[in-house]
Amino acid sequence: MQSTMHDDVPLLVSRILTHGSTVHGRSRITTWTGEGEPRRQSFAETGARAAQLAHALRDELGVRPGDVLGTLMWNNAEHVEAYFAVPSMAAVLHTLNLRLPAEQLAFIVNHARDRVILVNGSLLPLLAPLLPRLSTVEHLVVVGPGDTSLLEGCAPRVHEYEHLLAGRPTSYDWPQVDERTPAAMCYTSGTTGDPKGVVYSHRSVYLHSMQVNMAESMGLTTADTTLPVVPMFHVNAWGLPHAVFMTGVGLLLPDRFLQPAPLAEMIEAERPTHAAAVPVIWQGLLAELAATPRDISSLRTVTIGGSACPPSMMRAFEERHGVRVCHAWGMTETSPLGSLAHPPGGLSPEEQWPYRITQGRFPAGVEARLAAPDGGFAPWDGTSPGELEVRGPWIAAAYFGGAGEPPLRPEDRFSPDGWLRTGDVGVISPDGYLTLTDRAKDVIKSGGEWISSVELENALMAHEAVAEAAVIAVPDDKWGERPLAAVVLEEGRETVPYEELRAFLADSVAKWQLPERWTTLDAVPKTSVGKFDKKVLRARYAAGELAVTEL
Amino acid sequence: MQSTMHDDVPLLVSRILTHGSTVHGRSRITTWTGEGEPRRQSFAETGARAAQLAHALRDELGVRPGDVLGTLMWNNAEHVEAYFAVPSMAAVLHTLNLRLPAEQLAFIVNHARDRVILVNGSLLPLLAPLLPRLSTVEHLVVVGPGDTSLLEGCAPRVHEYEHLLAGRPTSYDWPQVDERTPAAMCYTSGTTGDPKGVVYSHRSVYLHSMQVNMAESMGLTTADTTLPVVPMFHVNAWGLPHAVFMTGVGLLLPDRFLQPAPLAEMIEAERPTHAAAVPVIWQGLLAELAATPRDISSLRTVTIGGSACPPSMMRAFEERHGVRVCHAWGMTETSPLGSLAHPPGGLSPEEQWPYRITQGRFPAGVEARLAAPDGGFAPWDGTSPGELEVRGPWIAAAYFGGAGEPPLRPEDRFSPDGWLRTGDVGVISPDGYLTLTDRAKDVIKSGGEWISSVELENALMAHEAVAEAAVIAVPDDKWGERPLAAVVLEEGRETVPYEELRAFLADSVAKWQLPERWTTLDAVPKTSVGKFDKKVLRARYAAGELAVTEL
Incomplete structure (x- = not known):
C-alpha cells in the first residue's frame, strides 16, 4: 500500500513567500527610520521585490543555485527580501554577524565562499577594511545610503540595490527543489576555535516556522504585530521573518535602532503585540521606561532567550507594564527553538512561576535526553543532572566543513548516533521542564x-x-x-x-x-x-x- | 554544499505519541460514560497502553508492518490508543464509518483488506450481520462491554481488548520508518459510485497536526481542553487526537453520547475550552440549551466545518453563550484542514462578520487555485468563480486503488498536474478568503x-x-x-x-x-x-x- 497524499510537495521557503505575499498580501512590514515616518510595505510588495531581486541576482550578477550570498545588514525590509529571494532561487543566504571580530568575519566569508555580499550602506565602514582579505566575493550590493567612496578601487563589482531591482519582473518561477536543499547558513561565535557553520535546509526552516506559529510556542496570529529586536544575523531572528509570512503577522523591524530609547519610542508609536530579544535588551528597556515613561501597553508577550532571564526582570515587566515574559532556550544549532517555558494549565499566576523560570518544555519536533555522568541517560526526575542532547528535523547533525569538504561531526558536539551535544548541563522534571544549571565543560x-x-x-x-x-x-x-x-x-x-x-x-x-x-x-x-x-x-x-x- | 540539519529525522506518528506521553504525560483523556464518573487516564498511561496494544497485535494476532486494521469505534480513550499504536508499529489504521449503509461498510473492509477489526462492544449488533460478507478479517477485538454471543460461530478469532493488553510491556521500540509510509486511511462516502479510500502518510498526519496547533488555526495550548464531537471515524476527528498529543491539550471524548442533552451536560461538568463538530450538532445544542439552561461558559471557541454554517447560528452562540464560532472548510481528501475563517486584524467585531462567514483562508500548507470556465484560472478578485483546486503535503493526490492495485486518479477529481479537484465552486477575495457558492456538478x-x-x-x-x-x-x-x-x-x-x-x-x-x-x-x-x-x-x-x- 502507498500513501495517497501529495507526499512529494516539498516544504520550501518559496512556498512560504508565495503564501505570505498572496493570502496575506495586505499584511505589512514596517521599518523604523529613527526620524520621521517609518517605511512601510505590504507582504505583496515584498513578494514582488523579492522576485525582482532574484531576477537581478540571476541575470545581472550570475547567481546560480547553490551559490552563497552573504548579508551584512540590520533588521529591515530589504533584509527580509533577501531572506526570501535567495533561498527561493535555490541559492544560500549567509547572514553575517556584524558584531564578530574582523578576523572572524573574514574567516566565515571565505570559509562559506560568499560570492556576493548585500551590505547596508551604514555598515560600509565595517566591511571596507575587510575587503582585501575576502577571497571569494565578486559582487557587493549596497542597500540604502552610505559612503560608497570607501569602496573605491575594491576588487568586487559594486551595485546599488534599488538600481538592481528597478524595472525587473515582479514574479519569478521559483524552482521546485528538494526540501533538503540548503536555504540559509549561520556561524556560531564559539569562544574557542574557529566559528562553526550551520546550514539550514528548506525543510528545517519550514518546519521551524510552523513551530514558531504554534499556539503553545510564540502563538502569533494575523491580529498580531511582532517586533524582532533579536538581529536578523542571529539565527534568522529566531525564525520570525519566515514565520510571519506563514500567518500574516505584522512585522515591525527596528533597523539599526536597537537602543532602549528608540525601542521604547517605536513600541509606543507602532503598538506591536509581541517582541523577541535577549535579556540584556529588556533590562535596558526596563531602565529606559523607568526614566522616560512610555505607553508599551500594546505588548502582550515578549519571548526572551539567548541566555537565562533573571526572574526579577520577568516580574518587573509583568507588574510594571502588564507584559508577560516567556522564557525560551535555543542555540544556532537548534534553529533556534529548543524549548519554551509555558506553564501547565490550571495553575494560579503564583503557581506558574516555578515553571516559567525554567528553560521550558520541548516541542514535539525536539527529542531530548540527558547524558549522565555514568555513561547512561539520566531520568527525568528533576534532580538527576546530565548534558542535554537534542535531535530533530531542525536540529544540526553536523557542522559545515567548507566548500567541497564533508560535514564536520566533532565528537564533543555530536554523539555517535547523531544527537547534538548542547554543552549545557541540567535536569528535566517528570513533566518535561528543562532547567539548565551549568556548562558541561x-x-x-x-x-x-x-x-x-x-x-x-x-x-x-x-x-x-x-x-x-x-x-x-x-x-x-x-x-x-x-x-x-x-x-x-x-x-x-x-x-x-x-x-x-x-x-x-x-x-x-x-x-x-x-x-x-x-x-x-x-x-x-x-x-x-x-x-x-x-x-x-x-x-x-x-x-x-x-x-x-x-x- | 549539504544542509547540516538532521533532515533524515522522519515525521512519524510514533514521535507524536512518545512526545505526548513523556513531556505531556500528565495531560488527560476523559471519556464520558453517560452515567457516573467519566473514565480518566493520563497521556503517560495512554502511551503505556498503546505499547501494550502494539505488543498484543504483533505477538498475539501476528500483525505485521503494512497490515490494515479497522476500527468500528466511538470517541473514547481506547480508540486513541489504537490511533497511535497501529501507525506507530507501521501498520495502517482504517477508521470505519459506522453510519455507512451495510453494503458500503462491507465493501470498504474488503477493499482495504482489513485483517483485524477493533470494535466497541456496543456496536456488535451493527458488525455481526456483516461478518459473513467480510473476506479478509481474521481477528475481532471487542472493546468494552457488549453482547459477544452475537459473534458465536463467526469465522474471525474473537479477542477481548483488556485481556489482550494485560501484562504486556508498557514500552515498544517503535520502528523508524520512512515518513511517507501509510499511517491511516479513511473512505469518503460519495453519493455516486463506490466509496473512495484516502491513505494518510505519517508525514501528512504530522504536518497536519502542527497546522491544527498553529495559533492562526485551532490555536490550542496546554491550558486548553478540547471536545471533538466530530466522530473519530470521520477524517481522524479533524486531526485533534494527534494534535493534542503534540501540545498536551486535554482531550474530552463523548464516546457514543453525541446527543444534545449529554453534550450540554458534559460541557458543564468537564469545562472544555474548545470543541469541534458539524453545524447540525451545534444547532441541536443551541435548542437544548434554550430548553434546559446549562453553564457552557468554559467554551472559548468552537470550530465548525463539514458543511456551511448558518451565520444566524454563529451569532446565536456568541450572543447567548459568549462562544466564538470559527468556520472551517475541509474534506476527507484534505486531512481535513483546508481553510479557516479567522478575520484580519484591526477590525471591530461587526466588521469581522463578512470574513467570518466565508470558508476562510488557506494555511501555508494548502495551495489553492480556481479552475475557471474558460479553461484558465480565475483571479482572486472576489467575483470570478472557478472550481476550487488544492495541493499540499496533507492533500490527496490519488485514491487507494485496492491492495496491490495502483492508486486511482480519476480525472474529475485530480488535474493532470496533480491538484485535487474539490468539486466545489466559489470565489476567492484579494486577501485570500474563500467563499464557496455551489457544487461544480x-x-x-x-x-x-x-x-x-x-x-x-x-x-x-x-x-x-x-x-x-x-x-x-x-x-x-x-x-x-x-x-x-x-x-x-x-x-x-x-x-x-x-x-x-x-x-x-x-x-x-x-x-x-x-x-x-x-x-x-x-x-x-x-x-x-x-x-x-x-x-x-x-x-x-x-x-x-x-x-x-x-x-
Missing part, C-alpha cells in the same frame, strides 16, 4: 557524580564577604576531579577564613560537593562579553600560578 | 460563464409564494447549458405566473442568468441526508417527465 565530575560549578558559585556569592566566586574542576587522584573555589573578596575585606566559607556553603550544598581547595583572586578573569573565563582560570591553576589552600 | 455552464444554481435558488426562495426551489442545468443549443428553475409553491398557493418570479429574480441576479425554463413540482427530490437530489431532477428532465414552460 565547567561541571566538576567527581567520582561518577556531577557537581554544578554555578550552584557553588551562587551559594558562595551569597556570603557577605564574597564579591565574586568562580569554581573550576581540578584533577584529583581519588575522585577524578574536585572543585576549586576561587573567591574575590568585597572591597575592604582583607581576609575571610576558608573554613568559614566552607561552613557557610554546607548550609545549602551536599557535603560531598564542598570544595577542599580554595584560593583568593583580585578579580575573576572575564571574556569579552563579561562572562567568567574559566578556561583562563584552569590554565593558571595548571601552570601553578594560584596560591591554593587545601582544607 | 450543479453549476450551469452557459456560454463560457458560470451561473450558480444555489444563488438562483436562494433568490427564488425569498419570494413569498415559493416554498422550495431547485435550479438545474439543462442542455441548450445556443449556450451549451441554461438554468431550469423548478419551484414548489407554499401551501395554499395554486399558481404563480413564472413571469412574476422571473421579474422578482431580476432584482438580485444579472439579466443573462435569468432562467427561461420553468416547472412546478410537488416536492424537490431529496437525498437520504435531506439535501436536494439534483441528479434525480436532471434524470426526470432528460426523460421528459417534467412539464416545462419556456418564457
Whole structure:
C-alpha cells in the first residue's frame, strides 16, 4: 500500500513567500527610520521585490543555485527580501554577524565562499577594511545610503540595490527543489576555535516556522504585530521573518535602532503585540521606561532567550507594564527553538512561576535526553543532572566543513548516533521542564557524580564577604576531579577564613560537593562579553600560578 | 554544499505519541460514560497502553508492518490508543464509518483488506450481520462491554481488548520508518459510485497536526481542553487526537453520547475550552440549551466545518453563550484542514462578520487555485468563480486503488498536474478568503460563464409564494447549458405566473442568468441526508417527465 497524499510537495521557503505575499498580501512590514515616518510595505510588495531581486541576482550578477550570498545588514525590509529571494532561487543566504571580530568575519566569508555580499550602506565602514582579505566575493550590493567612496578601487563589482531591482519582473518561477536543499547558513561565535557553520535546509526552516506559529510556542496570529529586536544575523531572528509570512503577522523591524530609547519610542508609536530579544535588551528597556515613561501597553508577550532571564526582570515587566515574559532556550544549532517555558494549565499566576523560570518544555519536533555522568541517560526526575542532547528535523547533525569538504561531526558536539551535544548541563522534571544549571565543560565530575560549578558559585556569592566566586574542576587522584573555589573578596575585606566559607556553603550544598581547595583572586578573569573565563582560570591553576589552600 | 540539519529525522506518528506521553504525560483523556464518573487516564498511561496494544497485535494476532486494521469505534480513550499504536508499529489504521449503509461498510473492509477489526462492544449488533460478507478479517477485538454471543460461530478469532493488553510491556521500540509510509486511511462516502479510500502518510498526519496547533488555526495550548464531537471515524476527528498529543491539550471524548442533552451536560461538568463538530450538532445544542439552561461558559471557541454554517447560528452562540464560532472548510481528501475563517486584524467585531462567514483562508500548507470556465484560472478578485483546486503535503493526490492495485486518479477529481479537484465552486477575495457558492456538478455552464444554481435558488426562495426551489442545468443549443428553475409553491398557493418570479429574480441576479425554463413540482427530490437530489431532477428532465414552460 502507498500513501495517497501529495507526499512529494516539498516544504520550501518559496512556498512560504508565495503564501505570505498572496493570502496575506495586505499584511505589512514596517521599518523604523529613527526620524520621521517609518517605511512601510505590504507582504505583496515584498513578494514582488523579492522576485525582482532574484531576477537581478540571476541575470545581472550570475547567481546560480547553490551559490552563497552573504548579508551584512540590520533588521529591515530589504533584509527580509533577501531572506526570501535567495533561498527561493535555490541559492544560500549567509547572514553575517556584524558584531564578530574582523578576523572572524573574514574567516566565515571565505570559509562559506560568499560570492556576493548585500551590505547596508551604514555598515560600509565595517566591511571596507575587510575587503582585501575576502577571497571569494565578486559582487557587493549596497542597500540604502552610505559612503560608497570607501569602496573605491575594491576588487568586487559594486551595485546599488534599488538600481538592481528597478524595472525587473515582479514574479519569478521559483524552482521546485528538494526540501533538503540548503536555504540559509549561520556561524556560531564559539569562544574557542574557529566559528562553526550551520546550514539550514528548506525543510528545517519550514518546519521551524510552523513551530514558531504554534499556539503553545510564540502563538502569533494575523491580529498580531511582532517586533524582532533579536538581529536578523542571529539565527534568522529566531525564525520570525519566515514565520510571519506563514500567518500574516505584522512585522515591525527596528533597523539599526536597537537602543532602549528608540525601542521604547517605536513600541509606543507602532503598538506591536509581541517582541523577541535577549535579556540584556529588556533590562535596558526596563531602565529606559523607568526614566522616560512610555505607553508599551500594546505588548502582550515578549519571548526572551539567548541566555537565562533573571526572574526579577520577568516580574518587573509583568507588574510594571502588564507584559508577560516567556522564557525560551535555543542555540544556532537548534534553529533556534529548543524549548519554551509555558506553564501547565490550571495553575494560579503564583503557581506558574516555578515553571516559567525554567528553560521550558520541548516541542514535539525536539527529542531530548540527558547524558549522565555514568555513561547512561539520566531520568527525568528533576534532580538527576546530565548534558542535554537534542535531535530533530531542525536540529544540526553536523557542522559545515567548507566548500567541497564533508560535514564536520566533532565528537564533543555530536554523539555517535547523531544527537547534538548542547554543552549545557541540567535536569528535566517528570513533566518535561528543562532547567539548565551549568556548562558541561565547567561541571566538576567527581567520582561518577556531577557537581554544578554555578550552584557553588551562587551559594558562595551569597556570603557577605564574597564579591565574586568562580569554581573550576581540578584533577584529583581519588575522585577524578574536585572543585576549586576561587573567591574575590568585597572591597575592604582583607581576609575571610576558608573554613568559614566552607561552613557557610554546607548550609545549602551536599557535603560531598564542598570544595577542599580554595584560593583568593583580585578579580575573576572575564571574556569579552563579561562572562567568567574559566578556561583562563584552569590554565593558571595548571601552570601553578594560584596560591591554593587545601582544607 | 549539504544542509547540516538532521533532515533524515522522519515525521512519524510514533514521535507524536512518545512526545505526548513523556513531556505531556500528565495531560488527560476523559471519556464520558453517560452515567457516573467519566473514565480518566493520563497521556503517560495512554502511551503505556498503546505499547501494550502494539505488543498484543504483533505477538498475539501476528500483525505485521503494512497490515490494515479497522476500527468500528466511538470517541473514547481506547480508540486513541489504537490511533497511535497501529501507525506507530507501521501498520495502517482504517477508521470505519459506522453510519455507512451495510453494503458500503462491507465493501470498504474488503477493499482495504482489513485483517483485524477493533470494535466497541456496543456496536456488535451493527458488525455481526456483516461478518459473513467480510473476506479478509481474521481477528475481532471487542472493546468494552457488549453482547459477544452475537459473534458465536463467526469465522474471525474473537479477542477481548483488556485481556489482550494485560501484562504486556508498557514500552515498544517503535520502528523508524520512512515518513511517507501509510499511517491511516479513511473512505469518503460519495453519493455516486463506490466509496473512495484516502491513505494518510505519517508525514501528512504530522504536518497536519502542527497546522491544527498553529495559533492562526485551532490555536490550542496546554491550558486548553478540547471536545471533538466530530466522530473519530470521520477524517481522524479533524486531526485533534494527534494534535493534542503534540501540545498536551486535554482531550474530552463523548464516546457514543453525541446527543444534545449529554453534550450540554458534559460541557458543564468537564469545562472544555474548545470543541469541534458539524453545524447540525451545534444547532441541536443551541435548542437544548434554550430548553434546559446549562453553564457552557468554559467554551472559548468552537470550530465548525463539514458543511456551511448558518451565520444566524454563529451569532446565536456568541450572543447567548459568549462562544466564538470559527468556520472551517475541509474534506476527507484534505486531512481535513483546508481553510479557516479567522478575520484580519484591526477590525471591530461587526466588521469581522463578512470574513467570518466565508470558508476562510488557506494555511501555508494548502495551495489553492480556481479552475475557471474558460479553461484558465480565475483571479482572486472576489467575483470570478472557478472550481476550487488544492495541493499540499496533507492533500490527496490519488485514491487507494485496492491492495496491490495502483492508486486511482480519476480525472474529475485530480488535474493532470496533480491538484485535487474539490468539486466545489466559489470565489476567492484579494486577501485570500474563500467563499464557496455551489457544487461544480450543479453549476450551469452557459456560454463560457458560470451561473450558480444555489444563488438562483436562494433568490427564488425569498419570494413569498415559493416554498422550495431547485435550479438545474439543462442542455441548450445556443449556450451549451441554461438554468431550469423548478419551484414548489407554499401551501395554499395554486399558481404563480413564472413571469412574476422571473421579474422578482431580476432584482438580485444579472439579466443573462435569468432562467427561461420553468416547472412546478410537488416536492424537490431529496437525498437520504435531506439535501436536494439534483441528479434525480436532471434524470426526470432528460426523460421528459417534467412539464416545462419556456418564457
